Amino acid sequence: MADLPLYNPGADLALFSNPAFRPTAVQRLALALVAAGVVAVIVALAGGASGAPAVWGGLALAGLGGGGVLWALAGLARPAGVRAEGTMFSSNQARGAVGWAVGLVLTGLYVVLYFWPAALGGLVALGDPLSRLLRGQPATVANGGQWFLYTTVYTLAVAVMGVRALVRYRHSRYHVVRTLSVMFFQTVIAFALPFFLVRLGEPELFFLYTWPLDYDLFFPWKVAELRETGRLGVAMLVWGVALIALITPVLTFFFGKRWYCSWVCGCGGLAETAGDPYRHLSDKSLGAWKLERWLVHGVLAVITVGTAALWVAAVADVGWLDAVAVGFSNQYGFLIGSIFAGVVGVGFYPIFGSRVWCRFGCPMAAVLGLQQRFFSRFRITTNGGQCISCGQCSAYCEMGIDVRWYAQRGQNVVRASCVGCGVCATVCPRGVLRLENGPDTSGARRAGAPANNLITDLEIL
């Protein structure tokens, strides 16, 4: 199902031909602010902001943040409801020149961040005042200031684009609550809390994540390190074990993997906010589904075997195994942690959609997915024979699930990858889909048999 071409010149032409897409006065002001923010970033990158980081940093923040929020609020001028019109004509959202430019800039920033952080020196300095305020130390490349800047920008993206999501989905209480949830977890638990801990002289801890997403949490040297840091470090270890071994299976049984992937997780939070404009770009083909299953479970298998090998090496003290295990750890961090999750996962948002990492790479999603597929009540139910095959559910599924395949044959959707964002049910123009996790009262299997009000004694294709 080739929907949009990899480069879509038609979207660029529509920019000029469709008067409905011309920005309003408020949107033009927002764009001007964003442009000012971009200028501040460029000046800083060129080293021109070192004299007054607070001024240039403030300009960048006000421009990108304030401009973004203003753009988002401009959406209030349109009636509340599903406003998907124009998506497939948008140069930004439909793989036009703007989308490619955004993708290349994002990818470029990730590559520089991971491999040539020194080049970001001027930009890192912008974060200095905030860094002193939040964690009581300056922001320089020497002390990992680029990661402080990255986390700040990441959180800002979730917050600003979160406002956009709140405006866009304001007709749906489910989406409003869900969006507030990811905004809270990113800004408070993932961003503010770790720095607060640092100020208190405690280790920087991220309570949102556990193994296998936080892949080295249970590595032998990490465990030793945390135990040395005292009570809080040990508490983090206990919490990490409880999260993966107890909380995850229980919550996933009752609510599906959505409790984590589209309500709590920071990667999911970015996808649901900053990535929302690109959600329809996921590949819906059967081939992509096959690739997804091999890759995501492959990553889970690798990190599981690797972690086990590290412990064997640490305990048995086998020389050659030690070398292999350390090599594995480095390679995994580089290939999966950096390239897959960052460069490909986020950098390619405007080309391959917002959930590339979550769908093809995240080992936590793999664990949650297996639980959701086999040990959960969660499903998306289909409302009898109401589907009109329009295809919006599939088009706007960020995980690339061909939801319509199920809906048009009247079958419930039970899929490992579904993050329960609920957008399929929202965009459905006929109210055919509903996220459910109550006990199944009909007595049928959770996935159910096709029953679309047609001829019931035949298994319909």
Next chain:
Amino acid sequence: MHVVIVGNGIAGVTAARHVRKASAGARVTMVSDETLEPFARTALMYIYMGALTLAHTQMYEERFWAENRIDRVQDRALSLDPARQRLALRDGGEMPYDRLLLATGSRPAIPPWPGASLPGVQGLYHLSDVERMERDTRGIRSAVVVGGGLIGVELAEMLGTRGVAVTFLVREARYLPRVFSEAESALVAAEVRRHGVDLRLGAEVARVEGDERARAVVTADGERWAAGFVGVGTGVRPHVDWLGGAVETGRGVLVDRQLRASAPNVWAAGDCAELRDPPAGVRPVEPIWYTARLQGATAGLGLAGRVRDYAPGVYFNSAKFFDLEWQVYGATAGDGDDWERADGARSLRIHHHDGAVTGVSALGVRLRQDVCSRWIAEGWPLDRALADLGAARFDPELTAPLLA
């Protein structure tokens, strides 16, 4: 056995799938002039609006047709020779069949107003209508939409997304008076107006004015509305002219309870079929997407040798008026009384007669089809159905219930 299906809309596609499922050996060929890839006609509006591409509306991945051995031919059927069991195609010559399904759908019925044939005056049914509309609405500032049915409101919504000022002329004094209660008509009218459409009720079109294209619509009471484009949603007519006298036709292809036409080995399903002897509560010609799918399933089994009566079950239909979804089940008009609740943005109406629920109409409220159908099929008393409303809810989680 060679089964030929003329038309690849939902009736044709559903029939093809059912033939294959019921008969592994049959050769199935689906002929359509419109597209090679069957797509969802219901989604045409979203293509124009840019919410979807044409590819998104295609019902199955390409591999589906090969896997299920359903051959597709893009060609136009010109005539039918039922005596020799042959179909004449525009490009492909004669195509012999053992069994034939006519599933050619409808065509927009444009009333014979003076000026109705001007460029820029059209309905919305085929993919070519969207292409024409794309071409003819480029650069226009205002448009008129005529006809207060489901297509009219789609046209108004489509045009609004292109920044076109829309005047919506509806002949009736209120929206869909035969289907809606007064409160429901008012709710839909408010929704249409909320989206900036100038809805004019009680407006009868007298003529379309223009030169090389449409420029304005004049109503019977002499009002003149500028219109660079005139969208017409006044109804459709079964597409059966091409058959000549090959099979008996009335408004559509006349079929029996098993959906068989007058000629041997010929079936008809969907918009183009007319039931000689419809079951109680069913209209002879019912140009509804769901009906086409139900008839396609019935005819498909018949074509494969498992002939059965067309038995649609409890009637249902749905639509969306801008952001207001509508679901309807059973009979919601006629004898009986209404139980009705509304909160200004949504409404729920249960029609009951002689102590039994006969129909349900919901605007802005999502209901479970199997629950509502059961109330109606089993003739539940109103208070029992009301007590069961919780089970009928299909609104998204966290939605405030209409009735607390």
